[in-house]
Amino acid sequence: MLSFGQLVYNEWLKMSKKRSFLIAYAAILICxxxxxxxxxxxxxxxxxxxLEFTSIIMAKNGVGVIVTIIAIIxxxxxxxxxxxxxxxxxxxxxxxxxxxxxxSKYVTVLLFTCSLIIFSAIIxxxxxxxxxxHAAGDHIWQKIAQAALYQFIYTGIYVTLTFMxxxxxxxxxxxxxxGMTAVLLEGILSMLLSGYDFSKYLLxxxxxxxxxxxxxxxxxxxxxxxxxxxxxxxxxxxxxxxxVTFKKRDIA
Amino acid sequence: MxxxxxxxxxxxxxxxxxKLISGKKIVDQxxxxxxxxxxxxxxxxxxxxxxxxxxMIVGLMDMSEGDVFIQGKSIRSDFTKAIRNIGAIIENPExxxxxxxxxxxxxxxxxxxxxxxxxxxxxxxxxxxQDAMNKKVRAYSLGMxxxxxxxxxxxxxxxxxxxxxxxxxLDPAGIREMREYLKRIANEAGISILVSSHLLAEMELMxxxxxxxxxxxxxxxxxxxxxxLQEQNISISIRVDDLDRARKAAANVEQxxxxxxxxxxxxxxxxxxxxxxxQVVAKLGSEQVQIYRITETKQSLxxxxxxxxxxxxxx
Ligand SMILES: Nc1ncnc2c1ncn2[C@@H]1O[C@H](COP(=O)(O)OP(=O)(O)OP(=O)(O)O)[C@@H](O)[C@H]1O
Ligand SMILES: [Mg+2]
Numbered sequence: 001m002l003s004f005g006q007l008v009y010n011e012w013l014k015m016s017k018k019r020s021f022l023i024a025y026a027a028i029l030i031c032x033x034x035x036x037x038x039x040x041x042x043x044x045x046x047x048x049x050x051l052e053f054t055s056i057i058m059a060k061n062g063v064g065v066i067v068t069i070i071a072i073i074x075x076x077x078x079x080x081x082x083x084x085x086x087x088x089x090x091x092x093x094x095x096x097x098x099x100x101x102x103x104s105k106y107v108t109v110l111l112f113t114c115s116l117i118i119f120s121a122i123i124x125x126x127x128x129x130x131x132x133x134h135a136a137g138d139h140i141w142q143k144i145a146q147a148a149l150y151q152f153i154y155t156g157i158y159v160t161l162t163f164m165x166x167x168x169x170x171x172x173x174x175x176x177x178x179g180m181t182a183v184l185l186e187g188i189l190s191m192l193l194s195g196y197d198f199s200k201y202l203l204x205x206x207x208x209x210x211x212x213x214x215x216x217x218x219x220x221x222x223x224x225x226x227x228x229x230x231x232x233x234x235x236x237x238x239x240x241x242x243x244v245t246f247k248k249r250d251i252a
Numbered sequence: 253m254x255x256x257x258x259x260x261x262x263x264x265x266x267x268x269x270x271k272l273i274s275g276k277k278i279v280d281q282x283x284x285x286x287x288x289x290x291x292x293x294x295x296x297x298x299x300x301x302x303x304x305x306x307x308m309i310v311g312l313m314d315m316s317e318g319d320v321f322i323q324g325k326s327i328r329s330d331f332t333k334a335i336r337n338i339g340a341i342i343e344n345p346e347x348x349x350x351x352x353x354x355x356x357x358x359x360x361x362x363x364x365x366x367x368x369x370x371x372x373x374x375x376x377x378x379x380x381x382q383d384a385m386n387k388k389v390r391a392y393s394l395g396m397x398x399x400x401x402x403x404x405x406x407x408x409x410x411x412x413x414x415x416x417x418x419x420x421x422l423d424p425a426g427i428r429e430m431r432e433y434l435k436r437i438a439n440e441a442g443i444s445i446l447v448s449s450h451l452l453a454e455m456e457l458m459x460x461x462x463x464x465x466x467x468x469x470x471x472x473x474x475x476x477x478x479x480x481l482q483e484q485n486i487s488i489s490i491r492v493d494d495l496d497r498a499r500k501a502a503a504n505v506e507q508x509x510x511x512x513x514x515x516x517x518x519x520x521x522x523x524x525x526x527x528x529x530x531q532v533v534a535k536l537g538s539e540q541v542q543i544y545r546i547t548e549t550k551q552s553l554x555x556x557x558x559x560x561x562x563x564x565x566x567x
Contacts, residue, residue: 003365006363007363009362010359010362010363013351013355013359014348014351014359017350017351017355018350019350085347085348086343086344087346087347087348089342090347090360090404092312093310093311093312093338093340094335095332096363097331097332248314250312250313250314251307251312251313252307252312
């Protein structure tokens with residue numbers, strides 16, 4: 001367990017020592033500032049409270065898509081860059097199984113995703129504290145936590161998809177392309193296909209669990225637990241494909 | 253030593269290692285052993301399958317057949333236990349360019365148990381990189397990366413070092429230095445070393461044994477530095493004034509074989525035993541043949557190598 005922690009730490013360092021690492025957080029900061037400015041400029045008398053502002057930011061339509069895209073960009077490199085740099089040779093000749101190495105990489109991208117979401121929440125709350133009214137509404141902390149959790153699940157699904165393509169293609173460029181396309185197509189596909197019943201089994205229809213608390217199911221008959229099960233099945237499938245491919249691959 | 257004891261003592265045993273890629277045998281039934289403290293050269297022309305063999309030994313590639321045992325542990329079925337005894341560089345050493353040499357080594361320190369900060373310092377000093385440790389690897393020359401590669405390979409105290417063309421990219425001074433510390437590592441620490449190369453002269457200076465392969469197949473192996481046996485024929489060349497008369501005279505001496513006549517340099521190449529040299533000289537003298545020079549013509553390992561591998565043919 002200790003040694004697995006060391007592997008994760010290694011992966012985290014490989015990611016965080018890149019110059020682009022801080023840009024990820026800077027982009028989120030700018031996004032939140034922009035949303036905050038828009039709210040101030042357009043809200044008039046109806047200014048939201050700190051906590052309302054935070055929960056707006058934490059929603060998929062707040063900073064959600066940008067968090068997902070940043071997570072995709074970093075996830076895409078986590079396996080493929082080792083191949084591209086050739087560092088995979090030194091990485092795989094240590095006393096660790098390939099599964100362990102890949103698992104440490106997966107855990108690291110999930111941690112990174114977490115850090116992006118927590119960072120957004122902290123920035124939104126501090127920013128909001130300076131600008132907006134401090135009055136708290138009912139159960140608002142719980143709402144924020146819930147929004148963050150749904151956001152984590154949404155981003156985590158795309159991260160897993162991207163992770164798989166990174167393992168399979170070994171090219172970070174191609175993987176970023178595939179990951180971003182998936183996010184961008186989601187909206188269009190779920191609109192176009194929502195008329196067909198089979199579409200409820202598609203991944204796109206089940207990534208955003210927050211809709212059950214707000215706008216309701218995209219297709220009649222879908223429930224929160226149905227979406228959870230479908231999403232979990234896809235995630236397991238992606239992981240299985242990643243691990244099988246990574247274990248079997250000849251490093252040439 | 254009996255065969256059984258050999259098995260007990262070998263640091264590494266290759267057994268019928270075979271690699272099939274799309275129906276082609278890149279490596280074919282390769283078997284050999286490496287013993288403690290030994291420097292073994294894996295020799296073969298370009299494309300012979302040296303790198304492929306090494307990739308299989310360290311588990312980067314799956315074997316189609318056969319197995320490799322490191323300290324008795326199978327690479328196929330007991331990978332983590334077997335691999336912890338190996339330090340390796342496969343083709344060019346590649347590091348994270350945006351990290352310093354030190355941060356790169358720390359990565360590998362964290363991946364092995366019991367590697368102290370002290371040890372990390374020792375290996376960087378051994379390869380002479382102590383002043384470059386805080387530089388980004390991006391700014392390293394190939395020679396510096398090669399050294400960092402060696403440091404990385406030695407970090408966890410392996411009992412077997414595997415180096416694929418380790419002198420690639422080093423300058424003559426660097427090559428000599430590398431050779432010296434590889435020898436030192438083998439002698440003092442008792443670490444076995446397997447080096448691949450297609451440069452024979454290189455191997456002659458460093459290895460105690462070479463295994464020659466071609467087109468993925470075992471060709472032969474040679475122990476280097478063995479004294480030439482007295483009763484063996486040697487070959488000498490004699491420069492004379494009259495090649496024809498000299499040939500006739502020399503051929504008259506018993507058990508002397510005329511191998512070659514080099515017309516341009518007026519040299520006669522003979523194959524004979526040591527004690528016949530005075531007889532040949534006396535005979536030539538009595539026939540009034542003028543002798544200008546007598547030299548031993550050693551068939552170098554290089555010539556042998558080319559003979560084994562059929563010259564420059566690339567598989
Ligand atoms: N992944 C692969 N797919 C198909 N053929 C391969 C693959 N890898 C290597 N080969 C072939 O296997 C043969 C041996 O290659 P290898 O790299 O092991 O040779 P080598 O002895 O290391 O040569 P060099 O001295 O040039 O480094 C070559 O003919 C090469 O073309
Ligand atoms: Mg090679």
